[in-house]
Amino acid sequence: MKTPRTKLRRLTPQDYANIRRLETDPLVVRFTSHQRVQTEQETRERLEKQLARDDGDDGIWIAETLGGEFVGWVMLLPQASGDIELGYMIVQEMWGRGFASEICARLMEHAGLRKVIARCDPSNEASLKILKKLGFHVVKSDETTVHLATRV
Numbered sequence: 001m002k003t004p005r006t007k008l009r010r011l012t013p014q015d016y017a018n019i020r021r022l023e024t025d026p027l028v029v030r031f032t033s034h035q036r037v038q039t040e041q042e043t044r045e046r047l048e049k050q051l052a053r054d055d056g057d058d059g060i061w062i063a064e065t066l067g068g069e070f071v072g073w074v075m076l077l078p079q080a081s082g083d084i085e086l087g088y089m090i091v092q093e094m095w096g097r098g099f100a101s102e103i104c105a106r107l108m109e110h111a112g113l114r115k116v117i118a119r120c121d122p123s124n125e126a127s128l129k130i131l132k133k134l135g136f137h138v139v140k141s142d143e144t145t146v147h148l149a150t151r152v
Contacts, residue, residue, distance in 0.1 A: 001061065001105045002011070006071055006099065008061040008097050011050055015062055018070045019047055031124040041058065053150045057110075058084060070127075071099050076107050076116070083117045085092045086131075101130050108134055108150075 001008040008083055022028050023038040023046075038046070050060050057121065063071040066085050072090035081085045086107060090100050108116065118136055121144070136148035 001106055003111065006063050006065055006103055008063055008103065008106070011060045011062055011073065013047070013051060015073075016038075016044065016047055018062065019043055019073065021070070022091060023070060025092055027088055027092055031121040031127065041078075056086065063090075063099070065086075071103070074103050074107055075109055079117065081117075083115045084111055086090045086111075086116050086118045095126070100127070101133060103124045104130060104134055120146045120148065122146050 020040070020043050025042050026037055029035065029037055034042075053059065055076075058078055059077040060073055060075045061075070063074055065071060071092060071094050072088060074088040075086070077085045077087070086104060088100055088104060116136075117139075118131050120131060122128075122141060131148050135150055137150075139147045139149050141147065
């Protein structure tokens with residue numbers, strides 16, 4: 001898949017260093033479900049688990065600029081409920097440049113008419129803004145998580 005400024009390709013074992021770069025940046029991981037820097041072993045295990053998944057046309061992609069610079073990873077993962085979950089982690093150097101919005105909009109096109117869900121830390125105002133811009137609506141919220149969906 002492509003966007004005007006990026007290409008999205010499937011996750012591979014060779015992506016370890018870039019995934020590690022994301023998972024060792026305290027500012028990147030502060031809004032993730034683990035909320036802390038990951039150990040080398042945790043990153044390796046997570047990568048192996050994701051590589052073992054078979055999500056058909058959905059899954060996890062690495063986002064790179066058209067020039068090959070790493071932007072982050074993005075996902076559309078099937079859930080037990082039948083919904084598809086949208087998620088992403090973007091390297092800090094790419095924040096504020098519209099990459100997350102551009103890439104997520106492309107993933108929403110890929111998802112088509114299916115219901116897409118997302119979870120977000122309530123204090124992550126940038127991601128909440130992106131998700132609402134993409135048509136997500138808040139379904140429920142508590143102190144730690146805002147649950148959003150494209151169709152309520």
